[in-house]
Structure formats: C-alpha cells, structure tokens
Amino acid sequence: MSQRLNDLRETASQTAGPYVHIGLAPGAAGFDIYKRELGRDIAGPNARGERIRIEGRVIDGMGAPIKDVLIEVWQANADGHHAHPEGGGPVEEGFRGWGRVITDFDTGEWGFETVKPGRTRGRNVGVQAPHLNLWIVARGINVGLNTRMYFSDEAEANAADPVLNLIEWEHRRATLVATRSEGAGPAVYRFDIKLQGEDETVFFDV
C-alpha cells in the first residue's frame, strides 16, 4: 500500500431552492431583519468610471423567464483592480465590486447599477477585456452557474480576450456580450442569459 494523501473533499453543492431570498436578500424580498443588507451597492459612491445599468432575464429551456433566480456579480473597478489583496492594485474607498440581484417575482426581470470595469491582467501575459463575473443560483440549478458578461462597445478588446477565444464555437462567444443602448440616464446593457437552446449562454467550469 502506498501512502495516503490527506486532502479533504469539497463539500457537495445543493440547489439554493425557491426561498434563497430569505437567506441572501431578505430586504429585497420584503423581509426586514438585518440592519445592513449585503450586496446592494456594487460600486459605492466614490467609484470612478462610467456609471452604467445592466438589465436582463434568465430564460429556461421552455423559453420562460425564471422568476426566482439570484445572481451574484464580481467585477473590477475602472482601473481593472479587484477589491481583494490579490486584486492588482488599490480601489476607491467603498468600492466592493460585488453585488447581489434578484428577479422581479412577476416578470423575471433583473437589473443593477454599477460602473463599467476596466481591463484586467491576464493569467501571466496580456489583458482581459472588461467583463463581469456572474454566478447564478435558483431552484432547479444544482450547482451555481458561472458565466461572464462582456460589453458590446469593446469589440476590439473582446476579439483579443483570452477567455472568449477559448470558446471553440465562435458564434457562442456572442452569448456573453451585452448590448449597449443609450437614452436618458446611464447607458443600459441588456444581457439575457439562456439556460438551454441553440443560443444557450456559455457557462464555465472555473
């Protein structure tokens, strides 16, 4: 017999279920218990860069919007720094780069405001195009789904992005690019996430 490795095994995931809001977004779900709800303000008041709004839906395999989903966002600031000791540099006071959003229980629409992130460093060389990391949990999703959202007005950076270029099927890369529109107020990016179908969003095993 050989020696044994002492590695522990990762705890198994289970679905967040239909009542995830109670635990992770009680205020947003109309449940007043905490003095401070986490994840409501992603960028904080001092963040530099363009203020933007991101909206979308999560669509199931029947083509219907999912009305009980919770999405977590993780992003860099306008300088391309994450609010973390290994995040590449300082961030503005109050910038966390992390947030939570739940869908409207009737329509399945979600939306949040933040700042547009900058380019971030690649694994060793080069840079990544501006993007948000998204983590999606809901009833019926057994392991949280990781995806990324890129920006339609960053075509040149997107074309050089090492992660987008990992996706063998070029037409699938478009599922990760949100479409910019401008009107009164901040620019809006539309990002619908499709769990199944020909235009299924790309999800990552990170």
Place this chain on the structure above:
Amino acid sequence: MTPQGEFYQRDRSLHPPALTPDYKTSVARSPRYALISLQCSVSEITGPVFGHGDIDAGDNDLLTNFAQPGESPIGERILLHGRVLDENARPVPNTLVELWQANAGGRYRHKKDTYLAPIDPNFGGCGRTLTDENGCYVFRTVKPGAYPWRNMVNNWRPAHVHVSVFGSGFAQRLITQCYFEGDPLIPICPIVQSIPDQGAIERLTARLDMNASIPLDTIAYRFDIVLRGRRSTLFENRLEGN
C-alpha cells in the same frame, strides 16, 4: 504577485450533475452543452472580502434575531457549529457564512410558501456570521421541520438548513444544504439523491455533538464545510500555462 496558484479543479463527481430528472425543476434549468473549462484568472482567484462592519453581533442567533423581546421561537433549540476548511485542511478565516431555513413546523417566512404549517411570529429564518481565525462558526436556531414539496405528489424534504459560503476567491463560492443525522427522509429525497456520491451525502449530514451541547438548554450539531483548495506554486510565482 502571490506565491499561491489557482484553485484545484473542482471534482464534479462529488456534485450533482446539472440534469437530475427525478428533481423535475432541473430539467428545464440545466444547461445542455458542456461547461467550458477555464484556468483561473485574477477574476476567479479574487472574491469579495467581508468584515465585522458588514454584519451585527446578533445576526447568528436565530432564536433572538426576529423574536419579540422576551419571546422565542417554538421548536428544538440547537447550536449548529463547525469549521470552514479548504481541501488542504487549512482553516478559512473571516469568511461569510449565511444560512436560511424553515421553522420547526416546516414553513418558510416567504410569500411563495403556502404550506399548511403556521408562520412562527418569533422566527425569521435567516442568519449570518464570519468565521473566526480558526475557521469556526456557530449559529443558534431551532431544528427545522420536514415539509412537502411539489415534485412527485408525495415528496418530503428532510429537515435541512441552507448554507452559503464564500471563501477567498469567487471560484470557491458554494451553496449547499445541511441535513441532520438519522433523518429517514434523506435516502428518499430527490434533491439529496441528485448527489451521485454516498460519501458526499454523508458529509452533508450534521452529526449530533453532545460535547458542544449546553446541558438543560441547547443540543448541538456539528457541520464542517470544505471549500476548494489552492495550489502552492513551489518553484516560481508564474501560473502554469498562459
């Protein structure tokens, strides 16, 4: 740059697959294409950092955090405690642990829950805390009740507490459910049984912990949580590959 590398590859054989037809809701909500495997970049190695300014001292006490003064929720008083470790068996300190659950009758305080069991006016059903420097956490709550759910016509969830944990990097993000030792509903629950590995199910089952129980007051269960570990880059700081 850090001397630590990326997270170990997630062992998907310990997790439920996306499509688990006996858990019917998964059928229309499971991606059909293979996940694209991604070596961690800075976006996955980093993750939100929380501190004591984010939460309040009583947030981990579900016996009092929603109760009227002098009252407490109905049910079996329990301590739910344990450690958050990584796959290298290192404690994960200062990480946010959040939980939510049904009350002792099996009813959630949520407008979409219409089960017959009553709402408990003294029970909210959520709590949160930060692990200490040794990765330890503790909650005080009531043991949740089993409840029926619409899947097949006579499915009942075993008593469970939903648990959310962060770790230090977004790639470690985890939501799971904690079950309780000896519950006969565990082996017949389609959500539990979505996990293909029996050992992984046992590791989701909290053990009765008499030594941590408070005599004549509160009985204890222990639930340890393991997050993904990180590789040490022993010879150079460069991440493997590009």
